[in-house]
Amino acid sequence: xxxxxxxxxxxxxxxIALGLIGNITLIRTFCSSKCARNVPNxxxxxxxxxDVVLLVTCAPVDASRYxxxxxxxxxxxxxxxxxxxxxxxxxxxxxxxxxxxxxxxxIVKPLDIQTxxxxxxxxxxxxxxxxxxxxxxxxxxxxxxxxxFNITSTNESFVTCAPxxxxxxxxxxxHSMASFLIFYVFPxxxxxxxxxxxxxxLMHSASNLPVEGNTHAQQQVxxxxxxxxxxxxxxxxxxxxxxxxxxxxxxxxxxxxxxDTSMVHFVGSxxxxxxxxxxxxxxxxALYLMSKTFKKQFNQxxxxxxxxxxxxxxxxxxxxxxxxxxxxxxxxxxxxxxINGRWLYQEDCV
Numbered sequence: 001x002x003x004x005x006x007x008x009x010x011x012x013x014x015x016i017a018l019g020l021i022g023n024i025t026l027i028r029t030f031c032s033s034k035c036a037r038n039v040p041n042x043x044x045x046x047x048x049x050x051d052v053v054l055l056v057t058c059a060p061v062d063a064s065r066y067x068x069x070x071x072x073x074x075x076x077x078x079x080x081x082x083x084x085x086x087x088x089x090x091x092x093x094x095x096x097x098x099x100x101x102x103x104x105x106x107i108v109k110p111l112d113i114q115t116x117x118x119x120x121x122x123x124x125x126x127x128x129x130x131x132x133x134x135x136x137x138x139x140x141x142x143x144x145x146x147x148x149f150n151i152t153s154t155n156e157s158f159v160t161c162a163p164x165x166x167x168x169x170x171x172x173x174x175h176s177m178a179s180f181l182i183f184y185v186f187p188x189x190x191x192x193x194x195x196x197x198x199x200x201x202l203m204h205s206a207s208n209l210p211v212e213g214n215t216h217a218q219q220q221v222x223x224x225x226x227x228x229x230x231x232x233x234x235x236x237x238x239x240x241x242x243x244x245x246x247x248x249x250x251x252x253x254x255x256x257x258x259x260d261t262s263m264v265h266f267v268g269s270x271x272x273x274x275x276x277x278x279x280x281x282x283x284x285x286a287l288y289l290m291s292k293t294f295k296k297q298f299n300q301x302x303x304x305x306x307x308x309x310x311x312x313x314x315x316x317x318x319x320x321x322x323x324x325x326x327x328x329x330x331x332x333x334x335x336x337x338x339i340n341g342r343w344l345y346q347e348d349c350v
Contacts, residue, residue, distance in 0.1 A: 011274055012063040019055040019281030021302070023048035026284040029297045039102045039122050040227055043095050044287070046126040047234075050091030050133075051280035058085040059277050071160050075146050078161035083141035086183075089242075090133030092280075093187045096235050098129060100194040103228040108201040136182065169254075176253035180246045184239075191235050198228055230290050234283055241279035244272035 026048045030041040061081055064072055073081060144163045164171045202225060248269055288295050 008270065009063055009066055012059055012277070015274070015277045015281055016055050016059050018285075019051060019059075019277075022281055022284030022288075023052045023055075025298055025302050026287070027052075028301045029294065032301065040099060040231070042119070042122045042126060043099050043102065044283070046129065047092060047095040047099075047283065050088045050095065051283065053084060054088040054092075054280050055277070057081055057088070059280075062273060062277070071146070073161070078146055079141045079144050082144045082161070082163065083137050086137040086140045086179075087130075087133045089183055090136055091130055092238065093183055094129045094133060095126070096231070096238060097187045097190050098125060099231045100191040100235065103224070103231050104194040104198055106224050107198050107228055172253035176246075176249045180250060184242060184246050188235070188239055195228075195232060195235075202228075226290070230287060233286050233290065237282050237286065238279055241275045241282070244268075245276045248272050 027045045030045045058081070061073070071078070140163060144161060146159050147162045147164070148159050163175060284298070288298055
């Protein structure tokens with residue numbers, strides 16, 4: 001399956017390249033101009049930074065599974081990498097929640113005095129989101145370690161990085177369910193509440209927003225609506241791209257003592273992983289398509305970024321042949337491939 005290995009490695013490479021170019025250019029675009037340093041743009045910059053961290057840490061680790069037979073990053077890396085990865089996921093979803101709250105205030109209560117909209121206060125709120133994400137990711141660093149796993153079907157064992165040993169079912173279930181609720185369900189529920197009020201306000205905008213006869217106010221309302229739609233698109237992309245990963249993690253945690261050797265499970269896991277990483281490169285390009293102003297600024301800064309991009313050759317993927325097994329976990333999934341008669345053991349991060 002040499003062709004499959006090349007294809008998967010190529011997909012990871014494209015996602016990393018597009019994600020880094022798009023997100024770094026977005027950050028430069030918003031941070032280079034003082035007039036662009038408003039609440040939504042600074043939060044979007046923080047969101048882009050979280051995506052950059054995810055692409056720099058998790059994507060190469062995930063791609064390395066197809067290039068080597070063993071965990072390359074040692075025990076220290078086994079604790080640091082999952083910690084950084086979960087932090088970046090938290091930054092993404094909590095920043096989207098903060099953006100939704102900001103759109104709620106701008107549309108539902110537009111006449112309120114925004115005393116907390118200074119650049120310093122916005123940066124403080126973004127920093128608090130990072131601190132919260134770091135704190136929530138601490139257990140991942142504490143419990144992640146190099147553990148021994150057994151494949152009963154082949155009576156083989158191997159050592160890899162995982163957040164818990166291959167023993168017992170309670171810990172995996174608690175871990176996967178807590179991650180699903182904290183980093184997916186609860187934030188999306190809060191966002192849904194905000195956008196329910198936003199939708200109600202927009203449907204009654206004539207009475208809620210005194211804009212008749214005021215061209216400037218009408219333009220301001222249109223701008224707020226457009227930005228609300230943009231944030232909603234970001235939220236929708238996050239929900240769609242991360243749901244398959246959470247579903248697979250939950251499935252593995254509730255069947256943790258078994259080993260799913262089917263190709264369907266393995267291919268589904270790969271698709272879920274690729275979708276999750278794809279989310280980290282979509283936001284800049286979604287904003288590019290939805291905002292003419294950002295499109296012009298993005299094009300200007302992209303030219304500068306392209307001059308500094310370093311092109312490095314990628315290592316050639318290892319030749320694969322077809323046997324697949326997997327050991328279920330939550331944020332870490334362990335799988336194995338037979339490479340010319342030898343077993344390659346690999347792990348999904350995040």
